[in-house]
Amino acid sequence: MARSSDDRLITVQQHIIEQQRAHPTATGEFSWLLSGITLAACIIQAKVRRAALLDILGGAGSANVHGEIQQKLDVLANETMERCLGFRGNVGILASEELDEAKIVSSPTGTGKYVVIYDPLDGSSNIDVNVSVGTIFSIFERITSGPITDVKRDVLQPGTKQIAAGYVVYGSSTVMCYTTGNGVHMFTLEPSIGSFMLSAENVCMPERGKTYSVNEANADAFPSGIQKWLKWAKTKEAGPYTARYIGSLVADFHRTLLRGGVFLYPRTAKDPTGKLRLMYEANPIAFLAEQAGGTASDGTQSILEKQPESLHERTPLIVGSKREVEQVLDYLKRG
Numbered sequence: 556m557a558r559s560s561d562d563r564l565i566t567v568q569q570h571i572i573e574q575q576r577a578h579p580t581a582t583g584e585f586s587w588l589l590s591g592i593t594l595a596a597c598i599i600q601a602k603v604r605r606a607a608l609l610d611i612l613g614g615a616g617s618a619n620v621h622g623e624i625q626q627k628l629d630v631l632a633n634e635t636m637e638r639c640l641g642f643r644g645n646v647g648i649l650a651s652e653e654l655d656e657a658k659i660v661s662s663p664t665g666t667g668k669y670v671v672i673y674d675p676l677d678g679s680s681n682i683d684v685n686v687s688v689g690t691i692f693s694i695f696e697r698i699t700s701g702p703i704t705d706v707k708r709d710v711l712q713p714g715t716k717q718i719a720a721g722y723v724v725y726g727s728s729t730v731m732c733y734t735t736g737n738g739v740h741m742f743t744l745e746p747s748i749g750s751f752m753l754s755a756e757n758v759c760m761p762e763r764g765k766t767y768s769v770n771e772a773n774a775d776a777f778p779s780g781i782q783k784w785l786k787w788a789k790t791k792e793a794g795p796y797t798a799r800y801i802g803s804l805v806a807d808f809h810r811t812l813l814r815g816g817v818f819l820y821p822r823t824a825k826d827p828t829g830k831l832r833l834m835y836e837a838n839p840i841a842f843l844a845e846q847a848g849g850t851a852s853d854g855t856q857s858i859l860e861k862q863p864e865s866l867h868e869r870t871p872l873i874v875g876s877k878r879e880v881e882q883v884l885d886y887l888k889r890g
């Protein structure tokens with residue numbers, strides 16, 4: 556996982572450029588785009604860490620397309636992502652959990668070729684109690700070229716078409732994790748210089764883990780296969796597993812990526828198609844999981860294979876170590 560004896564200090568920009576060299580067609584445009592995300596992450600983390608002092612905790616007095624009350628930090632993080640990505644010149648379309656519709660980015664150099672879809676602040680319910688939150692992003696290349704006339708076609712692509720994905724988790728340290736389809740790499744923010752420095756390269760998810768992560772308060776509405784797997788996981792024969800649930804997808808997944816095990820957000824009575832959103836939560840997380848040797852399913856099919864019908868559609872999510880996810884899917888099949 557760690558780089559060999561090379562003890563150079565590698566910034567995320569340097570790493571991206573090194574990664575680009577592996578893609579002869581890459582023109583450095585991509586590293587310019589990703590540096591827009593790292594800039595936004597530095598600004599958002601500075602606000603998150605001082606939120607109570609800046610009077611930016613609590614509700615913003617508005618609701619998003621899901622009817623969820625937006626937190627002030629949701630709105631600020633969204634504005635920051637728009638400002639940092641909207642003027643890169645190579646982004647053609649931005650789509651956000653906090654924007655009803657995808658946004659065409661007009662730029663002097665014509666229409667950018669990239670589509671960036673993001674959850675600007677994930678784990679909003681945890682902001683006011685100082686629990687880890689994060690930002691999640693998913694990047695596609697547009698299918699159409701020239702002036703943007705068919706936003707839906709460029710945005711509603713299956714997860715397999717992502718060219719990059721990642722998250723930033725604002726935890727005890729600020730860690731950025733990304734993949735361009737060439738392994739999963741992590742960078743820790745050095746606040747004194749405002750740079751993300753390489754802290755883990757080619758991260759591999761353990762084949763199996765000892766932790767499951769689910770909001771068991773919803774268990775009565777889970778599919779019976781999942782209820783049965785959770786019952787088995789509590790038995791001596793199973794190990795038994797330990798339960799960990801933070802309530803911020805980025806934090807629960809970051810632990811699963813490093814320690815193994817399984818994170819589940821199945822359908823529930825309140826969210827019969829699942830709560831998490833496919834385009835800016837499940838897809839990027841699934842890309843990272845698969846790149847690290849894990850896997851992600853909605854219970855019947857691979858998350859990455861799903862053909863989206865709408866920007867904000869929800870999906871059940873079962874993601875983690877191959878062993879646990881395949882076991883859960885087997886229980887689901889048996890019913």
Ligand code: AHG
Pocket residue numbers: 652674676677678679680770802803804805820830
């Ligand atoms: P967001 O704050 O972007 O709306 O996401 C919250 C999501 C996700 O982060 C987490 O896994 C899930 O909501 C937790 O849901 P419950 O509180 O229902 O367990």
Ligand code: MN
Pocket residue numbers: 674676677678804836
């Ligand atoms: Mn979220």
Ligand code: MN
Pocket residue numbers: 629652674675676677678679
């Ligand atoms: Mn969010």
